[in-house]
Amino acid sequence: DAGVTQSPTHLIKTRGQQVTLRCSPKSGHDTVSWYQQALGQGPQFIFQYYEEEERQRGNFPDRFSGHQFPNYSSELNVNALLLGDSALYLCASSSPQGALLYTEAFFGQGTRLTVV
Amino acid sequence: AQKVTQAQTEISVVEKEDVTLDCVYETRDTTYYLFWYKQPPSGELVFLIRRNSFDEQNEISGRYSWNFQKSTSSFNFTITASQVVDSAVYFCALSGPMIKAAGNKLTFGGGTRVLVKP
Numbered sequence: 696d697a698g699v700t701q702s703p704t705h706l707i708k709t710r711g712q713q714v715t716l717r718c719s720p721k722s723g724h725d726t727v728s729w730y731q732q733a734l735g736q737g738p739q740f741i742f743q744y745y746e747e748e749e750r751q752r753g754n755f756p757d758r759f760s761g762h763q764f765p766n767y768s769s770e771l772n773v774n775a776l777l778l779g780d781s782a783l784y785l786c787a788s789s790s791p792q793g794a795l796l797y798t799e800a801f802f803g804q805g806t807r808l809t810v811v
Numbered sequence: 812a813q814k815v816t817q818a819q820t821e822i823s824v825v826e827k828e829d830v831t832l833d834c835v836y837e838t839r840d841t842t843y844y845l846f847w848y849k850q851p852p853s854g855e856l857v858f859l860i861r862r863n864s865f866d867e868q869n870e871i872s873g874r875y876s877w878n879f880q881k882s883t884s885s886f887n888f889t890i891t892a893s894q895v896v897d898s899a900v901y902f903c904a905l906s907g908p909m910i911k912a913a914g915n916k917l918t919f920g921g922g923t924r925v926l927v928k929p
Contacts (some may be wrong), residue, residue: 728916737815737902737919738856751914783854789915797915799846802856 699803716771720788727769730785817920834903846904
């Protein structure tokens with residue numbers, strides 16, 4: 696059973712460019728969340744997707760957008776990249792246990808984005 | 812707003828010593844969940860334990876144990892008889908009720924780096 700997979704693993708972009716990161720959730724999971732982890736800090740919640748819609752959003756500008764596909768995979772798009780966007784981007788998947796409660800989130804290994 | 816504080820930035824121990832990681836949280840939710848995750852150098856966050864706000868019973872799972880005290884908003888984590896493979900960054904995290912309608916956003920602390928020397 697494959698866990699959460701992310702691509703690419705590393706990426707170098709220039710300021711002002713746009714980037715797309717991809718995530719395939721763990722088998723059976725329908726909810727995908729994205730987190731940004733700057734060096735030496737804890738992950739910060741960007742947004743969560745469920746049923747192809749953005750359900751929750753953290754304190755990130757509109758330059759950060761996403762999408763979820765019918766197969767539950769997801770993309771994170773960042774426009775007009777800034778040097779401060781350099782970070783590890785983590786994808787997490789989960790699914791409701793029964794009708795009510797969520798399972799714990801399972802994380803991928805992340806995409807290391809460097810903006811130069 | 813939710814907040815998680817891990818006051819210890821780095822702990823260094825010699826193999827077989829016990830390590831206790833501190834975590835203090837703030838939330839207005841009456842139902843919430845607390846987690847510990849481990850992040851090895853590979854980058855993936857590995858789930859270790861989950862506790863809900865209604866269950867303050869402290870437990871032991873192998874070499875891991877945790878101490879949840881609602882009165883002090885603390886959720887401390889102990890590794891007994893540490894091993895070199897335990898070297899990693901450990902994160903405490905908090906979520907709301909985790910019901911299907913609300914999602915399961917996690918708020919993380921800043922992490923504690925644990926270095927276990929042979």
